[in-house]
Amino acid sequence: xKHLNQEQLVDAYYGGKDGVAERRLKRRxxxxxxxxxxxxxxxxxxxxxxxxVSASDVPERAADYGAQIWSRVAPLLPPRPFEExxxxxxGMWRGLSYxxxxxxxxxxxxxxxxxxxxxxxxxxxxxxxxxxxHAPAQPKVVVVVLGDHLDRSERLLVELKHADSxxxxxxxxxxxxxxxxxxxxxFREDAEKxxxxxxxxxxxxxxxxxxxxxxxxxxLDAAALSQLKDEMNADGLLFEVRVLRSKNPHRNAAVRxxxxxxxx
Amino acid sequence: xxYMGQNERATIQxxxxxxxxxxxxxxxxxxxMLFRLAYRMTGNEADADDVVQEAFLRGYxxxxxxxxxxxxGTWIYRITVHCALDRMQKRRAEAARRVGEEADPELDSVxxxxxxxxxxxxxxxxxxxxxxxxxxxxxTAVERTAFVLRHMEDRSTEEIAExxxxxxxxxxxxxxxAVEKVRQRLVNMKVMA
Numbered sequence: 118x119k120h121l122n123q124e125q126l127v128d129a130y131y132g133g134k135d136g137v138a139e140r141r142l143k144r145r146x147x148x149x150x151x152x153x154x155x156x157x158x159x160x161x162x163x164x165x166x167x168x169x170v171s172a173s174d175v176p177e178r179a180a181d182y183g184a185q186i187w188s189r190v191a192p193l194l195p196p197r198p199f200e201e202x203x204x205x206x207x208g209m210w211r212g213l214s215y216x217x218x219x220x221x222x223x224x225x226x227x228x229x230x231x232x233x234x235x236x237x238x239x240x241x242x243x244x245x246x247x248x249x250x251h252a253p254a255q256p257k258v259v260v261v262v263l264g265d266h267l268d269r270s271e272r273l274l275v276e277l278k279h280a281d282s283x284x285x286x287x288x289x290x291x292x293x294x295x296x297x298x299x300x301x302x303x304f305r306e307d308a309e310k311x312x313x314x315x316x317x318x319x320x321x322x323x324x325x326x327x328x329x330x331x332x333x334x335x336x337l338d339a340a341a342l343s344q345l346k347d348e349m350n351a352d353g354l355l356f357e358v359r360v361l362r363s364k365n366p367h368r369n370a371a372v373r374x375x376x377x378x379x380x381x
Numbered sequence: 382x383x384y385m386g387q388n389e390r391a392t393i394q395x396x397x398x399x400x401x402x403x404x405x406x407x408x409x410x411x412x413x414m415l416f417r418l419a420y421r422m423t424g425n426e427a428d429a430d431d432v433v434q435e436a437f438l439r440g441y442x443x444x445x446x447x448x449x450x451x452x453x454g455t456w457i458y459r460i461t462v463h464c465a466l467d468r469m470q471k472r473r474a475e476a477a478r479r480v481g482e483e484a485d486p487e488l489d490s491v492x493x494x495x496x497x498x499x500x501x502x503x504x505x506x507x508x509x510x511x512x513x514x515x516x517x518x519x520x521t522a523v524e525r526t527a528f529v530l531r532h533m534e535d536r537s538t539e540e541i542a543e544x545x546x547x548x549x550x551x552x553x554x555x556x557x558x559a560v561e562k563v564r565q566r567l568v569n570m571k572v573m574a
Contacts, residue, residue: 127557131531136539166564167532170513175417176426182416183409186430190408190437197399198444279438 121149121156126163193279195272261300263371267362269297270323274355277330280342287337294330301327303373319357326354389453396444404444408437411454415461421529422465423472424514432468436461462526462544469522516566520559527552528559 121129125146132143150157179185273293280287305320326349333341345351395403412433419429419436440457447456517525523545530536530544542552 123561124557127560131556136537139538163560163564166567167560169567170516170532170563175420178413178416183412184405186412186433186437187405187408189434190441191401191405193438194401194404194441196401198397198441276442279435279442 120153121146121159123159123163126156126160129160130163130167193275195275261303261373263304263373264362266297266300266304267358269293270301271355271358271362273297274326274351274358277342277346277351278355280337287342291330291333291337294327298324298327298331300373304371307371307373316361319354319361322349322354322357325349326351390449393444393447393449393453396441404437404441407440407453407457411457412437414454415457418458418461418529418534419465421533422462422526423468424517428468428472429465432461432465435464435468439464459544462530466522466526469525473522512570515570516563519562519566524555524559524562527555528563531556532560 128139129143129146129150132139132146150160273290276293277290280290301320301324305317305324308317308320326345329345329349330337333345337345389407392403392406396407415433415436416429419432420426423429423432436457440460443460447453517528520528526545527541530541531538536544538549538553538556541556542549545552545555547555
């Protein structure tokens with residue numbers, strides 16, 4: 118009779134917890150163990166060894182342990198969970214909107230071509246109006262509030278603190294850092310002018326982290342994330358931002374207008 | 382606000398709608414179960430507390446991806462496995478860095494539960510805990526996770542495979558490797574005793 122190997126003995130020990138096939142296997146192995154003294158002895162040794170590492174006592178937690186954990190977790194949560202998954206059917210709608218966009222572009226190009234041909238044949242030249250030709254490109258104007266900026270920065274730092282190397286998670290962090298840079302520089306300059314050393318230092322520190330994050334080439338892998346967090350002391354910065362937000366609420370009402378793609 | 386009477390799906394919907402406090406009900410409900418798992422995996426109370434906290438943070442951040450037809454407890458359990466795994470790997474990397482620099486008595490000692498009021502029971506418990514910890518010390522973080530899930534948490538091969546994001550056969554092999562290593566260490570300890 119062929120004896121059971123160690124792997125089969127382990128299967129016999131744990132197999133009862135698995136699916137139908139494993140339970141069937143376990144029954145077969147148990148039958149063998151019932152009729153083979155040598156294997157039964159090896160199995161008893163295995164059971165005895167594993168009994169020595171049976172489930173150990175887990176230290177008791179207080180009855181309000183859940184509440185204690187919640188009190189530690191709650192302040193660290195962003196206002197809403199991240200939207201990681203699009204609603205079902207979003208992919209289809211996105212595809213349709215691309216198709217519609219392409220159709221509009223083709224129709225527009227056809228129309229422009231028709232008009233162009235019309236002018237050419239009429240012997241006229243098409244020239245832009247002088248004021249249009251020399252008008253500078255209008256930058257997009259955005260109103261930013263210091264309080265909101267600190268809120269967003271805090272959220273980013275919390276997300277950075279808990280980010281892992283999943284590229285789907287880290288890509289939004291880079292985008293958000295880019296989005297925060299312009300406003301951060303404006304508020305930092307204001308703080309310097311006002312002689313607000315605390316705010317100026319924190320925003321200067323934040324500026325370095327945002328720049329490092331925004332300009333990081335490629336995806337942020339685990340090593341890059343860890344290096345960024347350590348070099349920039351992201352935890353310390355998170356604390357600084359929280360203190361700034363709570364210490365002086367009226368200051369957070371400062372409003373500035375910035376031009377995206379331009380200067381303040 | 383009281384959410385305990387509501388089912389978890391409604392609670393999760395409330396959280397996704399922006400009610401952060403509703404998440405507290407889920408935290409309160411599952412913390413102890415997650416602590417038990419985290420402690421068995423890390424073998425350290427402070428680390429286990431941190432792992433539980435980290436798991437709930439990650440769970441909140443990923444809540445939008447939670448499939449409402451599945452069970453929140455099972456979902457957050459898997460997240461905890463990953464958090465504990467990360468923690469163990471980080472600890473090992475730190476310990477490896479320290480090799481050659483200075484010996485850390487904290488790392489070399491075995492932490493045991495100190496909640497028992499009876500000194501004899503405490504000694505026995507400490508002895509058993511220390512023995513277990515020593516036997517499991519030779520395992521890699523993944524092997525330890527697979528072993529804890531199988532041997533102490535009574536999880537099936539499929540559940541271990543899902544938690545470790547590997548194929549069932551790989552999970553089974555990992556458990557087998559862990560069992561062999563644990564037994565080998567036990568034999569070595571008996572020889573030394």
